[in-house]
Amino acid sequence: MLSTFTIIEYSFFCYFIYLILPKNEIKKFVPIAWGGFLFFALVDFFYVNKMEGFDSFASGIESIIILILCIFYLYLQIKNANDLMIYSTFNFWIIISFLIYFAGTFFLYIMTENMVANVAFQKLYFIINIAFNILKNLLLCIAMTMKMNNTDGTAKLSSPVPDLDDDIFFQQPY
Amino acid sequence: MSFLQITGNTLGATNVLILGTLGMFVMAITLVSVVVFHQRRVIRFNKQIQKMEEERQQMLLRASIRSQEEERQRIAADLHDDAGPLLATARLYLNENLIHQEPAVQLQSIFSAKQIIDDSIQLIRNISHSLMPPTLKNFGLEAAVKDLFEKINGSGAINASARFHDNRQRLDDEKELLIFRILQELVTNIIKHSHAGFIHLTQNAQGNLVYFRIHHDGKGIVQKDYDKLEHDSDGLGLKNIQSRTRVLKGKISFEIDSTHTYYKVTIEVPREPNK
Numbered sequence: 001m002l003s004t005f006t007i008i009e010y011s012f013f014c015y016f017i018y019l020i021l022p023k024n025e026i027k028k029f030v031p032i033a034w035g036g037f038l039f040f041a042l043v044d045f046f047y048v049n050k051m052e053g054f055d056s057f058a059s060g061i062e063s064i065i066i067l068i069l070c071i072f073y074l075y076l077q078i079k080n081a082n083d084l085m086i087y088s089t090f091n092f093w094i095i096i097s098f099l100i101y102f103a104g105t106f107f108l109y110i111m112t113e114n115m116v117a118n119v120a121f122q123k124l125y126f127i128i129n130i131a132f133n134i135l136k137n138l139l140l141c142i143a144m145t146m147k148m149n150n151t152d153g154t155a156k157l158s159s160p161v162p163d164l165d166d167d168i169f170f171q172q173p174y
Numbered sequence: 175m176s177f178l179q180i181t182g183n184t185l186g187a188t189n190v191l192i193l194g195t196l197g198m199f200v201m202a203i204t205l206v207s208v209v210v211f212h213q214r215r216v217i218r219f220n221k222q223i224q225k226m227e228e229e230r231q232q233m234l235l236r237a238s239i240r241s242q243e244e245e246r247q248r249i250a251a252d253l254h255d256d257a258g259p260l261l262a263t264a265r266l267y268l269n270e271n272l273i274h275q276e277p278a279v280q281l282q283s284i285f286s287a288k289q290i291i292d293d294s295i296q297l298i299r300n301i302s303h304s305l306m307p308p309t310l311k312n313f314g315l316e317a318a319v320k321d322l323f324e325k326i327n328g329s330g331a332i333n334a335s336a337r338f339h340d341n342r343q344r345l346d347d348e349k350e351l352l353i354f355r356i357l358q359e360l361v362t363n364i365i366k367h368s369h370a371g372f373i374h375l376t377q378n379a380q381g382n383l384v385y386f387r388i389h390h391d392g393k394g395i396v397q398k399d400y401d402k403l404e405h406d407s408d409g410l411g412l413k414n415i416q417s418r419t420r421v422l423k424g425k426i427s428f429e430i431d432s433t434h435t436y437y438k439v440t441i442e443v444p445r446e447p448n449k
Contacts, residue, residue, distance in 0.1 A: 074209045078216075086213045096206050103202035107194030111187060120188055128195055 097139030368392025394437025
C-alpha cells in the first residue's frame with residue numbers, strides 16, 4: 001500500500017506547485033508529469049512489485065521529479081526577482097521543506113527495497129526518515145505561521161491620523 | 175567467507191546511504207542559500223538603483239524650483255529697479271502743481287511723462303517677451319526659432335541659421351515652448367562657452383518623431399561630458415534641459431562628428447498633433 005501513499009503525496013505536491021507556478025512551459029508539464037507518474041506508479045505497483053514490498057523505483061522517480069520542480073521554482077524566483085524577500089513568502093518555505101525532505105530521503109528510498117531486511121539499515125532508515133520528517137514538518141510549520149501572519153488583519157498606521165480637512169477653515173467665514 | 179562478503183556489502187551500502195544523504199542534504203541547503211543570497215543581492219541592487227533614480231528626480235525637481243525662483247527674482251528686480259523708478263518719475267512730472275505752471279512748462283512735463291511712460295511700456299513688453307516670446311505664441315516654433323537666430327545673427331558675433339524641413343504638423347503649444355526653451359538654453363551655452371563661429375539648426379520629422387539638431391564649430395561637449403556635468407555641475411542650465419526633455423518624453427544626445435570639426439546636439443521628441 002506504500003504506492004498509494006506515494007501517489008497521493010505526489011498528487012498533492014503537483015497540485016500545489018501547479019497553483020503557485022506562473023504560466024509557462026513547465027506549468028504545462030506538471031499535469032503531464034502527474035499523469036505519466038500515475039501510470040508508471042500503478043504499473044510498478046501491480047506488475048513489478050506485485051502489490052507488495054517497498055516501491056523504491058516509484059519513490060526515486062517521484063523524488064527526482066519533485067526536486068526538479070522545486071529547483072525550477074527557485075530558479076523562477078531568482079529570474080523574476082521583485083522587491084519582496086523570497087523568505088517572506090510561505091510558498092518558499094513549503095518548497096524548501098519538500099526540497100530538503102526529498103533530497104535527504106532520496107538515497108534512503110531507492111535503497112530500501114533491496115536493504116529492508118538488513119537490521120543496520122533499518123536503524124538508519126528510522127533515524128534518517130524521522131530526522132527529515134521532523135525538519136520538513138518544522139519548515140511547513142514556519143510556512144503555515146507565515147500564512148497566518150499574512151492574513152492577520154490589515155496594516156495599522158503607527159500614529160493617529162491628524163485632521164486633514166484644512167478646507168473647512170476657508171469655507172467657514174468669520 | 176560468504177558472511178564476510180555480506181557484512182562488507184552491508185557496510186558499503188550503509189556508507190553510500192549516509193554519504194549520499196549527507197551530500198544531497200548539503201546540496202539542497204547550498205541551493206537554498208544561493209537562491210536567498212542571490213535574491214538579497216538583487217533586491218539590494220534594485221533598491222540602490224531606485225534610490226539613485228529618486229535622488230536624480232529630486233535633483234531635477236530642485237533645479238526646476240531654483241530656476242523658477244531665479245526667474246521670479248529677475249522679474250521682481252526688473253519691475254522694482256526699472257519700472258518702479260520710471261513710473262515714480264512720471265508721477266513727479268504729473269503732480270497737482272502742474273496746473274499752476276506755465277503752459278510751456280506744462281507741455282514739457284506732459285511730454286517728459288509721456289516719454290517715461292513709453293519707456294515703461296517698452297520695459298514691461300520686454301519682460302513679457304522674455305517670459306513668453308510673442309512670436310512663439312502667435313506664429314509657432316519655426317518663426318520663434320528663426321527670430322531668435324536672426325537676433326543672434328544681428329549681433330554680428332556669430333553666424334546663426336535655422337532650417338525647418340518638415341514642420342507642416344505643429345506640436346502642442348506647451349511642447350513648442352519647452353523645445354524653444356531647450357534650444358534657447360543650448361544656443362546660450364554655445365555662445366557663452368564654446369566660442370563658436372557658427373550655429374546651425376536643422377529640424378526634420380520621421381514617423382511620429384521630430385528631430386532638432388544644432389551644429390556648431392566651437393568647443394562642445396559629448397554625451398559622456400553631458401552626463402557628468404548634468405550630475406555634478408551646480409549649474410541649472412543642463413539640469414533644466416534634462417528635466418524639459420523628460421517632460422517632453424524625448425531624448426537628447428551630444429556628439430562630435432567623425433571629422434572632429436563640428437559638435438552636434440540632437441533632440442528627439444515624439445509628436446502629438448496640435449488639438
